[in-house]
Amino acid sequence: MDSHFRILLVDGDNANLLVMQQILDSAHEVEFAFTAREAAFKLATSSFDLIISGYDLPDMTLPDFFSSIRRITSPRELPIIVMSDDDDPAVEENSFRLGAQDFISKNSRIGVIERRIMRVLELYQCRADMEQRYQEQEEKIEKIRQNIVEAFASIIEGRDQLTGMHIQRTASYVSMVVQGLVRNGYYAGELEDEAVCEAIVQSAPLHDIGKIAVSDMILLKPGRLTHEEFEIMKQHARIGGRMIEETLKSIEKPLILRTAVDMATHHHEKWNGKGYPDGLRGEQIPLCARVMAIADVFDALVSKRCYKEAFSYDRSFEIIREESGQHFDPLIAEVFLSMKDEIIRMSESWALGENEDLCCLG
Ligand SMILES: [Fe+2]
Numbered sequence: 051m052d053s054h055f056r057i058l059l060v061d062g063d064n065a066n067l068l069v070m071q072q073i074l075d076s077a078h079e080v081e082f083a084f085t086a087r088e089a090a091f092k093l094a095t096s097s098f099d100l101i102i103s104g105y106d107l108p109d110m111t112l113p114d115f116f117s118s119i120r121r122i123t124s125p126r127e128l129p130i131i132v133m134s135d136d137d138d139p140a141v142e143e144n145s146f147r148l149g150a151q152d153f154i155s156k157n158s159r160i161g162v163i164e165r166r167i168m169r170v171l172e173l174y175q176c177r178a179d180m181e182q183r184y185q186e187q188e189e190k191i192e193k194i195r196q197n198i199v200e201a202f203a204s205i206i207e208g209r210d211q212l213t214g215m216h217i218q219r220t221a222s223y224v225s226m227v228v229q230g231l232v233r234n235g236y237y238a239g240e241l242e243d244e245a246v247c248e249a250i251v252q253s254a255p256l257h258d259i260g261k262i263a264v265s266d267m268i269l270l271k272p273g274r275l276t277h278e279e280f281e282i283m284k285q286h287a288r289i290g291g292r293m294i295e296e297t298l299k300s301i302e303k304p305l306i307l308r309t310a311v312d313m314a315t316h317h318h319e320k321w322n323g324k325g326y327p328d329g330l331r332g333e334q335i336p337l338c339a340r341v342m343a344i345a346d347v348f349d350a351l352v353s354k355r356c357y358k359e360a361f362s363y364d365r366s367f368e369i370i371r372e373e374s375g376q377h378f379d380p381l382i383a384e385v386f387l388s389m390k391d392e393i394i395r396m397s398e399s400w401a402l403g404e405n406e407d408l409c410c411l412g
Contacts, residue, residue, distance in 0.1 A: 053292060054077070054078060054079065055078045055100060055171050056078070056079045056080075056081070056096075056097065056099050056100075056256055057074055057076075057077070057078050057079070057080050057081070057098060057099065057100045057101075057102060057167075058080075058081050058082075058083060058089060058092060058097045058098045058100070058102070058147070059080055059081070059082050059083070059102050059103075060082075060083045060085075060086065060088075060089040060101060060102070060103040060104060060107065060115075061069070061082075061103070061104035061133075062084055062085065062104060062107055062108035062109075063104065064084070064107070066104060066156065067082050067084075067134075069156075070102065070133075073160055073163060073164060074167070078236070080100070081096070082109070084317045085107065085108055085109045085110070085168065085182050085297055086108075086109050086110035086114070086115040086118065087110070087111075089101070089108055089115070089119075090115075090118045090119070091121070091374055093122050093123065093128075094122055098128060098175065099128070099140065099171060100128070100129055100130075100167070100170065100171055100174075101119065101129070101130045101131070102130075102131045102132075102133055102167070103130060103131070103132055103133070104115070104117065104132075104133060104134065105132055105133070105136060105141055105145065106134075106135035112132070112144070112145070112148060113148055113203050113249060116130070116148045116149055116150075120149070125151070126177075128150060129151035129152075129170050129171075129173075129174050130149070130150050131150060131151060131152045131153070131154055131166070131167065131170055132145035132148075132150045132152075132153050132154075132246075133153075133154045133155075134153070134155065134156060134358060135155065135156040137155060137157065141153075151170050151173075151174075152166055152169075152170050154166050154167070163191075165203055167295065167382070169189055178303075191268040191276045191301050194301055195298065195301055195302055195382055198297060198298065198301075199252075199255055199256060199320075202255075202259050202262070203218075203255050203263055205209045205256065206259070206261060206262060206344065208260075209262070209266065209269065209270075216258070216349055216350075216398070217255050217257070218255070218260055218400070219344050219349050219396075219400045220254060220257065220342065220345040220399070221251070221255050221343075221345075222253035222338060222396055222400070223345035223348060223349065223393060223396065223410060224250060224254040224341055224342055224345045225251045225254070226389060226392060226393065226396065227341050227344065227382060227385060227386055227389070228247050228250050228251060228341060229247075230239065230385040230386070230388065230389050231341075231381070231382065232247060234381075234385055236381045236382075236385065237381070240337055241337075241407055245305055246305065246309075248306075249303075249305045249306045249309040249310075249338070250309055250313070250337070250338045250341060252306055252308075252309075252310075253306060253309045253310035253313045253314075253338060254313070254342060254345075256290070256294055256314055257290070257313050257314050257317050257342050257346070258286065258290065258309050258314075258317075259290040259293055259294060259314055260285070260286030260287060260288070260289035260290025260291070260292075260314060261286045261290070261295060262284065263285070263286065263289045263293070264283055264285070267283075268285075269283075281336055284318070284326050284327065285327075286302070287314065287315055287316070287317065287318050287326065287327050288315055290314035290315065291311045291312070291314045291315030291316075292412070293314075294295075294307070294310045294311050294314055294366050295311050296337060297308070298310065309323070309336075309338045310312075312336035313338040313339050313342050315327065315328075315339070316328070316330060316336055317334055317339045317340035317342040317343055317346055318346075318379075319335040319339060319340075320342070320376065320377045321335070321340070321345070321375060321376060321377060321378055321379050321380070322375070322376050322377070325343075325377075332379075333379075340378070340379040340382055341382055343378060343379075344370065344379075344382055344386050345380050347370070347373075347377065347378075347391070348366060348370060348386070349367060349397075351365075351366040351370075352397055353367050363390075363394050363397070367387060367390055370383055370386060370387060371383065371387060374387075
């Protein structure tokens with residue numbers, strides 16, 4: 051453990067400062083301030099591991115001094131020890147009430163003063179080390195999460211390149227729609243939380259993950275699916291939700307996990323209740339899934355399939371308008387339609403790198 055610390059001593063009494071200097075100077079780097087204002091200036095221009103302050107300062111009350119310090123730095127980052135030769139218990143109590151991490155009587159033995167100071171410093175060092183380790187763990191988990199998402203996406207792309215591209219395009223539309231909803235103030239109760247918006251966008255690439263479990267015979271069939279085959283294909287929604295739950299539950303943040311599961315499970319629900327797998331209607335359908343539904347269908351409309359040509363942009367937007375309140379959430383459809391030019395630009399940018407000859411089902 052690093053035992054060399056930077057300490058700011060604040061005391062209007064020169065004799066006190068000299069005594070404390072003798073105690074601390076050999077082991078630590080010590081700076082002095084004779085007034086609270088001088089201390090505040092030093093804090094604003096330099097970093098310290100600890101403040102040791104006298105109880106009575108010449109230019110400021112102790113509560114005001116604490117307030118000025120806390121405007122610069124938080125108690126988590128910088129501990130304060132108050133020292134006084136006043137043995138009135140109210141002085142000690144008042145110091146703790148103001149937020150001091152310790153109170154030391156100047157009448158204590160030097161060894162006791164040294165140990166009390168080191169105890170506070172070591173405690174803070176310990177906490178900083180733990181926070182850093184926690185942060186490193188969080189970063190590692192985030193990396194694992196990203197790797198899993200990328201691995202899933204590449205597995206899908208490996209089996210079915212068109213679905214792989216579909217995942218990327220729909221993710222970009224989802225991001226645009228979420229931004230549009232926020233701009234319009236729609237569903238502000240949910241979307242005013244930036245973490246919710248991020249969770250929706252981050253979950254988008256996983257929405258069709260359940261297609262991994264659909265056989266090649268059905269997934270890659272060059273033509274329309276039979277009723278039975280379509281029933282099997284429909285299972286990808288529920289399977290996808292379960293896969294995400296099973297795979298990511300131990301490492302994913304609860305909000306992202308919930309959003310990704312909801313989006314995968316419910317992106318084929320319809321506003322009018324005629325979708326699958328649960329026939330949810332209206333706002334029973336999670337918002338993330340309602341956003342994905344419109345991105346998903348739009349991408350299928352403007353893409354060429356072996357059983358159909360790509361619809362024109364005008365016809366595709368017309369269908370989105372017709373399906374507002376039927377398939378789609380009317381507010382989301384309104385935002386989508388209002389972003390027609392941006393969406394077309396995004397779609398065309400994807401089309402530049404797309405292999406139109408691939409044949410499979412969306
Ligand atoms: Fe799907």
